[in-house]
Structures are given as C-alpha cells and as structure tokens.
Amino acid sequence: MATKPRTDTLAVHAGRAADVSTGAVAPAIHLSTTFVRDEDGGYARGYDYGRTANPGRASLEQALTALENGEAGAAFSSGTAATLAVFQAMPPGSHVIATDDCYHGTRKQLTELVSDWGYSASFVDTRDIEAVAEAFRDDTALVWVETPSNPSLAISDLAALASLAHARGAVLACDNTFATPIVQRPLDLGADMAVHSTTKYIGGHSDVIGGAVIARDDNALFERIRRFQHTGGAVPSAFDCWLLLRSLATLPVRVRAQNAGAARIAAHLDQHPRVERTLYPGLAGHPGRALAETQMDGFGAMVSLCVSGGRDEAMAVAARTRLFTRATSLGGVESLIEHRASIEGPGTSTPDNLLRLSIGLEHTDDLIEDLDQALGGD
Numbered sequence: 001m002a003t004k005p006r007t008d009t010l011a012v013h014a015g016r017a018a019d020v021s022t023g024a025v026a027p028a029i030h031l032s033t034t035f036v037r038d039e040d041g042g043y044a045r046g047y048d049y050g051r052t053a054n055p056g057r058a059s060l061e062q063a064l065t066a067l068e069n070g071e072a073g074a075a076f077s078s079g080t081a082a083t084l085a086v087f088q089a090m091p092p093g094s095h096v097i098a099t100d101d102c103y104h105g106t107r108k109q110l111t112e113l114v115s116d117w118g119y120s121a122s123f124v125d126t127r128d129i130e131a132v133a134e135a136f137r138d139d140t141a142l143v144w145v146e147t148p149s150n151p152s153l154a155i156s157d158l159a160a161l162a163s164l165a166h167a168r169g170a171v172l173a174c175d176n177t178f179a180t181p182i183v184q185r186p187l188d189l190g191a192d193m194a195v196h197s198t199t200k201y202i203g204g205h206s207d208v209i210g211g212a213v214i215a216r217d218d219n220a221l222f223e224r225i226r227r228f229q230h231t232g233g234a235v236p237s238a239f240d241c242w243l244l245l246r247s248l249a250t251l252p253v254r255v256r257a258q259n260a261g262a263a264r265i266a267a268h269l270d271q272h273p274r275v276e277r278t279l280y281p282g283l284a285g286h287p288g289r290a291l292a293e294t295q296m297d298g299f300g301a302m303v304s305l306c307v308s309g310g311r312d313e314a315m316a317v318a319a320r321t322r323l324f325t326r327a328t329s330l331g332g333v334e335s336l337i338e339h340r341a342s343i344e345g346p347g348t349s350t351p352d353n354l355l356r357l358s359i360g361l362e363h364t365d366d367l368i369e370d371l372d373q374a375l376g377g378d
C-alpha cells in the first residue's frame, strides 16, 4: 500500500498476519516458555525464552506502536509496571515534573516508591506552561503529563509541553490511557513516549490487566525501557497479549460509540438541577474545550459530575444507580460510576461530591434514565 493505512485499518491488521504453517486467520496463543535453538546455537526465528519475547506479545507491541505512530513499543503486565519502567529508565536521582491530578498510583510511585532511590517529584498544574517552566531544575529529566487528567478531565497542551521539555533537556511522557490513540496521538504532538494502562479502553472488557510504553524513537532511552521489560520481568502473559490484540480490532468503533454517548450524557448532566458541575472537555463551558479541539479527535468517554450537596449526597446517588455499576476502573463495555475521593484516600484533592462516570456501550437513553432516577432520589 502506498499510503500508511488509516487508524481503523491498522486496528484490524497491524501486527497480524495469517499463520504461515497452518493458514489460521486468527492468531495462535504460543504458551511455550522456550524456543528451539538452531544448529549453530543461534535463534534465527527471533525467539529464545518467553520472558524476553513471545510471538503474541510482539504482535501486540507492533499493533500498539502502529496505532500510536511510534517506532517501538514494550508491553508490560500492568499500566503501573509500564509507568515504573519509564521512571526507572531515567538517570538515578532524577527530578520529575508530573501533572498534579495524575493517576493516584503514579503519584504514589513517585512519592512512596522511586523516592527511596533518590528520585524527586514536583506536582504541577500542567495546564499552566509558566508553572511547569518554573518547576524545572538542573536535574529534571522527565515531564509526566496526563491529559485529559483524572478525575477533573483538565486538558494540558502537549505540543507546548514537548517544546518546553526539549528546550530544557528533558523528555515528555504522556499517560494516554483516558484518550486512547483513537482520540489523541501524543507522539505526533512531540511527546517522546505514550504510556497506557491497557487494562482500560484497549482491553475494553474489564478482563485483563496490562500496560505499554510506546516510543517516538527507537533510541537509547527506549533501550533502557526494553531492558526493564526483559530483565525486570514484569511481562504480560501470552493469553493476556492475545486478549489485548483481539480487543484492539474493535477499539476505534468502541471508543467512538462511547465518546458519542459520553457527549450526550455530559450535556444532559450539565443542565440537571441536582448537578452542581459537570466536567467534560466537550462541554462549551469547559476551560480546556478549545485546546481539546486542536489536539484531540473527540473528547473521550469519561465524565465527572459534582452532585449538589456533599459526600453523603454523592454516595446516595451512586447507591441508587441500577445500570451503572459501582466500581473503580474505566474503559470497559459496561458503564461504571465511582465516588473518586474515597478510592484515592486521605490527602486527595478530589472534591467529596465528585462522581466519575466511565461510559460504556449500553444505549445512551437507558444510561440517562438511570442517572435521572438516581439523581432524583425517592
């Protein structure tokens, strides 16, 4: 093909080819932990041992790399393991600038885990480029941005952050879990790495934990990440890779349908008398709307709402939903509702009356009716 296939085509075909030995169209799951050596002791087929490489994992990495428009990718056993590999690939004792309302597990890694090895972190509102510039120190190696952020769905300017990071000798990594490569391609905007919890939209069915790092350049930095994958050993199983590759084929249609539902639900909640505030980047009143239009293709399927009242009122609304499932996580086919402050724990800046919705693939009218009855009370 002369031109690079479009996203929907890549989602179905990247990393996949019919099996040459059997003609099977669907990929096989190779459970083998070890692979036959050639007579000269080599491994001409590219596989030696299951921790270092597995055919299904290689397929998944190729597909994710194609979708993110990168040069190389590494799949991990969780999003958290992928995040940790990025931090550990930085020089020991580096300073990291991170989005202030980043995923709480990422904040914990920076403040409670890699801090023990001398890393330090500044949490900054990354919407404010001046504030990010001021947070830079001589030892700043990495800017870690989450956009849209969690759970306030704030939008940070990826191109501006990439320019700033590069001018100061640092790299930019974007946690692209909320957006997915269907909605946002950070590498095209200048980021050096896109990081995913594939547990969420990429898996899409709430049945696999996984993560990935995709790099814009297959350079020395990516080599270090690859080394943490091989030698650190936090690799996904052959079956998990198979599930993720299978799910990728439907990622574009799932995400677009979920985005369309979320946009309608956000507009409905925005008018609701029992909702104090609706946070969704597609709403006209959202401060990140104009920027989101330039760097995203759609606004995602995560919606946060602040219920009129406080924690008790918010908890009561979540307790009354019938279709929305009360559970943490996101990106699956089923819609979820979550009281975010209580899962994040003490010290969180998330308002006590905030509920976070992950919009699934149910009929949007059913979801709206469910929210209306839950908000309306008895």
Ligand SMILES: *Cc1c(COP(=O)(O)O)cnc(C)c1O
Residues within 6 Å of the ligand: 078, 079, 080, 081, 103, 105, 146, 150, 175, 177, 178, 196, 197, 198, 199, 200, 209, 210, 211
């Ligand atoms: C869930 C999540 C993670 C962590 O991923 P796991 O697969 O749970 O380890 C990281 N970042 C974001 C934005 C997430 O939603």
